[in-house]
Amino acid sequence: MTGFHDAFADALEGRSDALPPGLLNGDPAALAVYRNTTVKGRIDALQANYPTIAELTGEVWFRAAAHGFVSEEPGDDPAMAAFGEGFPVWLERFAPARDLPFLAPVARLDRAWTEAHLAFDAPTLTADQAARAGLALAGVVLSLHPSARLFRFDWSAPSIWLAHRYPAMDGRLDWRLETEALIVWRPELEVQARRLSPAEFAFLQTCRLGRPLGVAAAAAQAAGPGTDVSSLFARLIQAGVFTRLT
Numbered sequence: 001m002t003g004f005h006d007a008f009a010d011a012l013e014g015r016s017d018a019l020p021p022g023l024l025n026g027d028p029a030a031l032a033v034y035r036n037t038t039v040k041g042r043i044d045a046l047q048a049n050y051p052t053i054a055e056l057t058g059e060v061w062f063r064a065a066a067h068g069f070v071s072e073e074p075g076d077d078p079a080m081a082a083f084g085e086g087f088p089v090w091l092e093r094f095a096p097a098r099d100l101p102f103l104a105p106v107a108r109l110d111r112a113w114t115e116a117h118l119a120f121d122a123p124t125l126t127a128d129q130a131a132r133a134g135l136a137l138a139g140v141v142l143s144l145h146p147s148a149r150l151f152r153f154d155w156s157a158p159s160i161w162l163a164h165r166y167p168a169m170d171g172r173l174d175w176r177l178e179t180e181a182l183i184v185w186r187p188e189l190e191v192q193a194r195r196l197s198p199a200e201f202a203f204l205q206t207c208r209l210g211r212p213l214g215v216a217a218a219a220a221q222a223a224g225p226g227t228d229v230s231s232l233f234a235r236l237i238q239a240g241v242f243t244r245l246t
Contacts (some may be wrong), residue, residue: 042070045080050087050110052164053103065094082118085111102175105157109193112149112184113165116191119147124187125242127234133245138214141246142207147186148241150196150204158182158195166193187240194239199224200232204241 043066047054054062069090075083088107097103122145133140144150151158158180159172181201184193196204202223206216217229236242 039067039070041080042074042083043067045083046070046087048080049082049084049114050107052110052161053091053107055164056103056106056160057100061096065091065096068094082114087111102155102157102160105153105155106161109151109157109161109165109182109184112151113191113193116147116149116184116186119145119186122146122243124240125237125244127237129245130233130237138217139212141210141212142216142242143244143246144204144208145185145187145241145243147184147191148204148208149184150181150201150208151183152179152181152201152205154179156180162193162195169194183241185239185241192239197224197227199227199229200236203229203232204236207242 043063046066046069047059047062050062057065069084069087073086073090077083088104088111091097091104091107124145125142130137154177156172156174156176156178160175162169162182163173179198181196181198182193183196183204184191186192199220203216203220206219207213211219213233217233220227220229220232
């Protein structure tokens with residue numbers, strides 16, 4: 001049956017010659033209802049996975065673009081929860097989106113939300129666990145939670161995205177030349193996101209690269225002179241950004 005299923009999937013993509021002779025009774029249009037249902041399901045999944053893009057462009061524009069994406073990259077995973085991994089990159093070369101330079105960066109953040117939502121669960125580091133390291137703390141390596149996704153843009157993509165996904169944060173909707181950093185993560189049941197100061201981003205990025213806490217602290221100080229690194233570290237622990245000490 002696997003061979004038949006593969007042939008039927010090919011037929012849904014327009015390659016009906018892969019099916020056994022006589023199956024369609026000479027009427028290739030018999031597959032249209034299945035093909036249309038499959039395409040619609042993928043478009044619906046893409047809209048669910050990129051709600052900010054759908055809001056920014058309007059449903060008509062989005063679904064027309066989604067149809068083009070699905071035609072080029074239908075995917076082969078029957079689970080639609082993670083469908084559309086390549087959509088942000090596809091938007092970068094989509095001609096009608098050239099006058100909307102914020103779409104691809106914002107799409108990356110929508111994708112990060114989905115990845116954080118689907119990421120493995122992991123216990124979060126507590127303040128007591130960090131304190132037990134004592135004087136050795138400067139030499140330990142902090143592991144970010146497996147759901148954590150870090151970003152830094154030269155433009156205000158995080159503000160635009162937050163204004164739609166987390167309206168209570170009062171994100172600005174204007175597209176402006178201003179460096180912004182953001183973290184998206186899911187410490188427990190809900191995906192969270194917030195902007196990061198230059199010092200916070202430098203600290204977390206250094207940790208992500210597997211460098212010791214002392215090096216991360218120095219990076220934070222360099223990015224934000226005068227930063228109270230102890231307070232910064234405490235805030236990040238409380239937020240559930242880390243999962244263990246190594």
